[in-house]
Structures are given as C-alpha cells and as structure tokens.
Amino acid sequence: MQVIKYPSKESWNDILSRPLFNVDELEGVVNQVFGEIKSDGDTALFKYTLQYDGVKIDTTEVSRAAIDASENMVDAELKKALAVAAKNIATFHSAQFQESKQIETSEGVLCWRKSTAIEKVGLYVPGGSAPLFSTVLMLGIPAKLAGCDEVILCTPPGKDGQINPAILYACKLVGVDRVFQVGGIQAIGGMAYGTESIPKVHKIFGPGNQYVTAAKQRANRIGVAIDMPAGPSEVMVLADETADAEFVAADLLSQAEHGADSQVVLVTWAEGLIEGVEKELEKQLNVLSRRNVAAKALENSKIILVKSQEEALEISNEYGPEHLIISVKEEGSLLNGIRNAGSVFLGNYTPESAGDYASGTNHTLPTNGYAKAYSGVSLESFMKNITFQKISEEGLLNLGPVIEIMAKAEQLDAHCNAVTVRLNKIKTNS
Numbered sequence: 001m002q003v004i005k006y007p008s009k010e011s012w013n014d015i016l017s018r019p020l021f022n023v024d025e026l027e028g029v030v031n032q033v034f035g036e037i038k039s040d041g042d043t044a045l046f047k048y049t050l051q052y053d054g055v056k057i058d059t060t061e062v063s064r065a066a067i068d069a070s071e072n073m074v075d076a077e078l079k080k081a082l083a084v085a086a087k088n089i090a091t092f093h094s095a096q097f098q099e100s101k102q103i104e105t106s107e108g109v110l111c112w113r114k115s116t117a118i119e120k121v122g123l124y125v126p127g128g129s130a131p132l133f134s135t136v137l138m139l140g141i142p143a144k145l146a147g148c149d150e151v152i153l154c155t156p157p158g159k160d161g162q163i164n165p166a167i168l169y170a171c172k173l174v175g176v177d178r179v180f181q182v183g184g185i186q187a188i189g190g191m192a193y194g195t196e197s198i199p200k201v202h203k204i205f206g207p208g209n210q211y212v213t214a215a216k217q218r219a220n221r222i223g224v225a226i227d228m229p230a231g232p233s234e235v236m237v238l239a240d241e242t243a244d245a246e247f248v249a250a251d252l253l254s255q256a257e258h259g260a261d262s263q264v265v266l267v268t269w270a271e272g273l274i275e276g277v278e279k280e281l282e283k284q285l286n287v288l289s290r291r292n293v294a295a296k297a298l299e300n301s302k303i304i305l306v307k308s309q310e311e312a313l314e315i316s317n318e319y320g321p322e323h324l325i326i327s328v329k330e331e332g333s334l335l336n337g338i339r340n341a342g343s344v345f346l347g348n349y350t351p352e353s354a355g356d357y358a359s360g361t362n363h364t365l366p367t368n369g370y371a372k373a374y375s376g377v378s379l380e381s382f383m384k385n386i387t388f389q390k391i392s393e394e395g396l397l398n399l400g401p402v403i404e405i406m407a408k409a410e411q412l413d414a415h416c417n418a419v420t421v422r423l424n425k426i427k428t429n430s
C-alpha cells in the first residue's frame with residue numbers, strides 16, 4: 001500500500017480517487033447487451049451467459065426441485081450460522097417499520113402517509129468470484145418483511161454450470177419466489193425489460209462488479225428503480241495509537257479480497273502504527289487463498305498519515321466510504337462528526353465482517369463516494385409511501401383562500417376554480 005504523509009488539502013482529490021473504469025467502454029457493452037435482451041429476450045441471455053460466464057444454459061429458471069435439494073447439500077454448521085445471521089438481520093430490519101400518523105396540518109385538514117410494499121422486486125446476488133449467499137439474506141429478508149408480492153433473484157451460474165447450493169438454500173430459507181441462473185449485465189437487463197422467462201420488476205437491488213453496477217444505472221435510465229450504485233467493496237479505517245495493527249490489517253484485507261478493483265484506506269495520526277500494519281499486511285496476505293486478488297486491490301490502496309483526528313474525520317467525510325471502521329481510544333468525539341459513510345464499525349472488537357454476515361445491519365451499501373447521498377439497503381428500500389389527505393368543509397373554508405391566491409398567482413385558473421366551486425357550494429348550503 002502506498003504511504004502518503006501529511007498530504008496537502010489540494011491533493012486529497014487525487015489521493016482519494018477510486019480505481020478508474022473506462023466508463024464509455026462499460027456503457028457501450030451494457031447498451032449492446034440491453035439492446036439484444038430487449039429484442040431477443042431469453043436468446044440473448046443464453047448468448048451472453050456463454051460469452052461472459054463460459055456456461056451454456058438452455059433455461060434460465062432454477063427448478064423448485066433444485067432449490068429444495070439444496071437443503072441436503074449444505075452442512076449443518078453453515079445452516080445454523082445462517083439461521084443466527086437471518087434472525088439478527090430480521091430483528092434489525094423489523095424494527096425499521098414506521099407507524100403511520102395522521103397529522104392535522106391546519107384545522108380540518110388531515111394528512112398522513114401509508115407505506116406499501118413494492119409489488120415486484122428483483123434481487124441480484126453476486127457470484128462471479130465468490131458465491132455471496134449472505135447477500136441473499138441481506139436482500140431477501142427485508143423484501144419479505146416489507147411484503148413484496150413477487151421476489152425474484154438472479155445470480156450467475158458457477159463454472160460448473162451450477163449455482164452454489166448455499167445460495168439456493170438461503171433463497172429457500174428467506175422465501176425467494178423464483179431464482180434465475182443469470183448474472184452480470186444479462187441479469188439486470190433481463191429483470192429490467194422482462195423476457196419470456198424472467199418477469200420485469202419495478203425495482204432492482206443488490207451489489208455487483210462494475211458491469212452489474214453500470215447495468216443497474218442503465219436500468220434506472222429506462223424507468224426501473226434501483227437501490228443504489230453498490231459496486232466494488234471498500235473500507236476506510238480511522239485509527240490512533242490504541243488500534244491493534246493485526247486487527248487493522250485483517251480488516252483492510254477483508255475488503256481487499258473482494259476484488260482487484262476494491263480499495264482500502266487507512267487514515268491515522270499515529271505514525272507508529274503504520275509499520276506494524278504494513279508488517280501484518282504482508283504476513284496475513286501471504287496465507288490468504290485469494291492473495292492475488294487482495295494484493296492487486298492493495299495496489300489501489302493507501303495509508304495516509306495526517307496531523308490530527310479532526311483532519312482524519314474531514315478526509316473520511318470527503319471520501320464517503322462504504323465501510324468506516326473507527327479504532328480509537330475515545331470514539332465519542334468522532335461519532336457526531338461522521339457525515340458520509342455507508343456503515344460504521346466502532347471499537348477494536350467490531351470487525352467489518354460482522355456487518356457483512358451477521359450483526360444485523362445490511363451489507364448492501366453505496367460505494368464510490370455515493371455514501372454522500374445514498375443510504376444502504378433497509379426495509380424502507382422495499383417500500384414506498386403514499387400520502388393521503390382529507391379536508392372537511394370547515395377545513396376548506398380555512399385553507400381554500402390560501403390555495404386560491406397561490407393558484408391565481410401561478411396563473412392556473414382551473415386549479416383555483418376547483419376550490420372556488422366548492423367554497424361557493426358550502427356558502428350556499430349554509
């Protein structure tokens with residue numbers, strides 16, 4: 001990892017830039033695949049699954065029998081772990097239901113909001129380089145809690161042409177309605193347009209690589225909602241001299257191993273910590289099964305030495321990390337200052353992997369600085385609010401003149417008239 005000492009503020013932009021993709025090239029590929037899906041449906045899905053996943057499929061849907069059979073293919077220990085994780089995720093997300101309250105904004109004018117589930121949702125579960133069955137829990141549990149009527153899921157087939165049984169078992173556990181063995185751009189295009197086999201959905205959720213993320217953004221432009229851009233994983237650690245170098249290195253590597261395009265950043269004002277972290281990185285990296293991937297990600301990654309805790313916080317808010325780990329003696333003063341982060345992990349004993357799997361928070365989070373404007377997936381992501389209002393005769397007598405004045409000032413006579421005819425009727429009747 002590159003070590004940068006006391007960078008000037010003017011250099012932050014450069015230092016904090018994410019690994020770059022060739023956006024034009026990416027969009028070109030996405031447009032091509034989307035165009036073919038629109039015109040050729042499933043045939044295009046078969047073609048691109050062969051091209052990008054190297055797997056020949058002649059059907060997209062995974063049979064109910066295969067989903068049921070996964071139950072016997074997952075070992076008991078993993079099933080128990082999934083049950084604990086699912087319980088915690090369900091507990092945290094259930095607590096996000098909000099009561100609908102009627103508000104009388106002025107006398108006789110009642111307003112309220114009612115949450116309703118999005119009817120048809122499409123979940124994407126990454127499977128390119130690791131079968132992320134944990135993502136099934138993160139998306140499927142809130143979708144079912146929210147009450148979505150149709151919950152479908154796409155994930156790429158493995159090199160052997162099969163979907164990892166743990167993904168199918170997780171689908172069964174959370175009650176996903178239909179599963180499709182399609183990944184990448186093809187999956188997102190399939191759910192955005194709908195094909196002979198894949199139903200069109202109203203909103204697409206889930207993380208993925210740069211192709212998936214670019215495809216989701218394209219789906220959004222053709223009228224399908226998306227949760228957020230949730231691309232290559234990243235983590236920023238803010239640490240002082242009380243941080244444990246072994247833990248810090250482990251956390252950095254945990255996100256580096258996701259992909260060569262991941263980025264991890266350590267920001268510290270304790271110069272003494274840096275050497276220890278570097279040594280630990282080397283030691284721990286060497287024994288990782290995905291050391292080549294993680295090593296590539298470390299090439300895009302930085303250790304930044306700053307003057308103070310305050311400067312570290314400023315850098316963090318500027319970066320807007322997907323995950324922010326805070327390993328300092330006294331975190332209280334930092335907490336209030338956090339403005340931009342997807343999910344925050346406090347103290348030496350809160351590894352980021354806890355949020356990835358089982359603490360209960362959602363691991364589908366905004367990357368690439370989108371944490372400045374987006375939240376991670378929550379129960380609310382699967383719902384929308386419809387507002388209602390009911391105005392009594394007395395209420396309209398109070399509020400009507402306000403509406404009339406405003407409508408006239410906007411030169412919208414018909415708007416004004418919709419109030420005036422009612423006020424006239426009320427006055428005649430009284």
Ligand SMILES: NC(=O)c1ccc[n+]([C@@H]2O[C@H](COP(=O)([O-])OP(=O)(O)OC[C@H]3O[C@@H](n4cnc5c(N)ncnc54)[C@H](O)[C@@H]3O)[C@@H](O)[C@H]2O)c1
Pocket residue numbers: 029052053125126127128129130132135156182183184185186207208209210211212229230231232233258259262322363364365366367
């Ligand atoms: N932000 C989050 O919340 C979050 C959560 C989990 C994972 N992630 C990220 O998700 C990503 C998962 O990536 P992955 O690759 O393992 O799985 P993936 O399922 O996202 O992507 C695999 C698909 O990419 C497509 N693809 C591969 N090469 C291609 C090419 N040259 N052209 C067109 N399409 C191509 C293939 O169709 C393949 O099915 C990682 O970057 C990880 O960091 C992010």
Ligand SMILES: N[C@H](CO)Cc1c[nH]c[nH+]1
Pocket residue numbers: 132134135232233234255322356363364365
């Ligand atoms: N860290 C990922 C989100 O960026 C989520 C994940 C799933 N499995 C392991 N990690």
Ligand SMILES: [Zn+2]
Pocket residue numbers: 233254255258353356
């Ligand atoms: Zn992870």
